[in-house]
Amino acid sequence: MNEKMMFGGEVLTAAQRPDYRAEIAALLRGTLTPKPLKERLLSYHENDVAAAMELLDREERARLYGILDAGALAGILQYSGRLEEYLDELSVRKQVDVLSRLEAATAAECLHRMEKARRNTLIELMDRDAREEILLLSSFDEDEIGSRMSTNFISIPAGSTVRQAMRALIGQAEEHDNISTLYVVGEDEVLVGAIELKKLIIAREHTALEAITRTSCPYVYAGEPVDACVERLKDYSEDSIPVLDGENRLRGVLTSQELTRLVDDALGDDYAKLAGLSAEEDLREPLGKSIGKRLPWLVILLGLGLVVSSVVGLFEPVVAQLAIVVSFQSLILDMSGNAGTQSLAVTIRVLMDERIGRGQKWFLVRKEARVGLVNGLILGALSAASVGACLVLFKGQTPLFAASVALCTGLALALSIVLSSLSGTVIPILFKKLNVDPAVASGPLITTVNDLIAVVSYYGLVWALLIGVLRV
Numbered sequence: 001m002n003e004k005m006m007f008g009g010e011v012l013t014a015a016q017r018p019d020y021r022a023e024i025a026a027l028l029r030g031t032l033t034p035k036p037l038k039e040r041l042l043s044y045h046e047n048d049v050a051a052a053m054e055l056l057d058r059e060e061r062a063r064l065y066g067i068l069d070a071g072a073l074a075g076i077l078q079y080s081g082r083l084e085e086y087l088d089e090l091s092v093r094k095q096v097d098v099l100s101r102l103e104a105a106t107a108a109e110c111l112h113r114m115e116k117a118r119r120n121t122l123i124e125l126m127d128r129d130a131r132e133e134i135l136l137l138s139s140f141d142e143d144e145i146g147s148r149m150s151t152n153f154i155s156i157p158a159g160s161t162v163r164q165a166m167r168a169l170i171g172q173a174e175e176h177d178n179i180s181t182l183y184v185v186g187e188d189e190v191l192v193g194a195i196e197l198k199k200l201i202i203a204r205e206h207t208a209l210e211a212i213t214r215t216s217c218p219y220v221y222a223g224e225p226v227d228a229c230v231e232r233l234k235d236y237s238e239d240s241i242p243v244l245d246g247e248n249r250l251r252g253v254l255t256s257q258e259l260t261r262l263v264d265d266a267l268g269d270d271y272a273k274l275a276g277l278s279a280e281e282d283l284r285e286p287l288g289k290s291i292g293k294r295l296p297w298l299v300i301l302l303g304l305g306l307v308v309s310s311v312v313g314l315f316e317p318v319v320a321q322l323a324i325v326v327s328f329q330s331l332i333l334d335m336s337g338n339a340g341t342q343s344l345a346v347t348i349r350v351l352m353d354e355r356i357g358r359g360q361k362w363f364l365v366r367k368e369a370r371v372g373l374v375n376g377l378i379l380g381a382l383s384a385a386s387v388g389a390c391l392v393l394f395k396g397q398t399p400l401f402a403a404s405v406a407l408c409t410g411l412a413l414a415l416s417i418v419l420s421s422l423s424g425t426v427i428p429i430l431f432k433k434l435n436v437d438p439a440v441a442s443g444p445l446i447t448t449v450n451d452l453i454a455v456v457s458y459y460g461l462v463w464a465l466l467i468g469v470l471r472v
Helices: 020-029 034-042 047-057 057-069 072-075 084-088 092-101 102-112 115-124 127-138 162-173 196-202 226-233 256-274 287-313 315-319 321-352 360-392 400-434 442-468
Strands: 004-007 011-012 154-159 181-185 191-196 241-245 250-255
Touching: 011 084, 020 034, 020 047, 020 196, 047 057, 047 360, 072 084, 084 092, 092 102, 092 115, 092 127, 092 196, 102 115, 102 127, 115 127, 127 250, 154 162, 162 196, 162 315, 181 196, 181 250, 191 196, 191 241, 226 256, 241 442, 250 256, 287 315, 287 442, 315 442, 321 360, 321 400, 360 400, 400 442
Parallel strands: 154 181
Antiparallel strands: 004 011, 181 191, 241 250
16 A cells, blocks of 8 residues: 655655654664753654664663653653563663653553562652552552543632633643643532633633633543443543542543543454454463453353254254255355344444434344345345256256255345344344443354354255255
């Protein structure tokens, strides 16, 4: 693919883009003295420096650690997917300094993955504010919104004037740079509303804060499950979403970056479940952990596969009497699984919207049934024509026999596609009703269920139609 980008008003191809990773690596391997080297490094975006670190060996990264202060290094490591690995290469003192300057949610997540003794040591060495921030986030479970919130926000006391609010903003801006939205709170820290920075800047200095405060704004509670909030929060294009405790006091915010991560994690988790995994896995995950995610579903599917095999065994007399029908079994099974997986994908996407009602769910079931019926009739007719031609031209069968088998195959395919489309829709809806993640009705599970449907449909029709009625 010939990717292009704009650079200085000129369109560049992917091959012409500056290779910042190589440039940064060359700088760190060069002979520049610390001061100009630091200035050059800080002229690059933190994400580019983080990417360049993957090209460096440990000694070269050690030079980077020595050149940059903890604040700059924290900004770079925030973008890295190897945060724990790079932290291990730092001195204990610098680890503490870097962790203290990371986003609290990122630091808490990183510390959570460390051994308990090391984690406690690092937390104990942090300054009081950073320690309290991390302990606050660590008090929530991983699947609760509170564990993902940031305390990087500006709060303004209710009843202030615009001049007083500007003073409060300036006083807090040194510690908190998330200033695009300011939050107005009462004396007990209860959230009153939000103010856009632009409105505060253009307001007259003696204007009452209430005049520019927006009291209708989205918010979430720290104890809410992440999965329950993600779909709702996607509807808002806010720079940050306030997070409240049980007393409606402002405790933190969800930044737009963190919200993007939550959505990405949710989609990755659903994708993993559709593939029959218990959770998403990455490239560097330990072997045992990857096996643990995959094996439980495989054991369940093995059991279901044995059920399918047992059902096939029930039709052994049919196969013995009319062995040629086995040739078309895979056709029915594959098409049935494909149709069911398509319906599953559509249904899970619809069910992600928490506002969908019972009437809409029934509409979805009826729609998928109609789609399955039309597709089944078209594909059934095509398969019947193909099977009939195959039997006459390549198998040397009589036209009457070929037409009988083709008719049975076409009807079985149509029936299995309709039933599979329904199962791919009804099963996730049923899971949702039982408060089970509908993505658990994964592709492998639906495929196995549809195999069972296809086997019963196909061999049942062969037994009833070909052997029972037509006496083939």
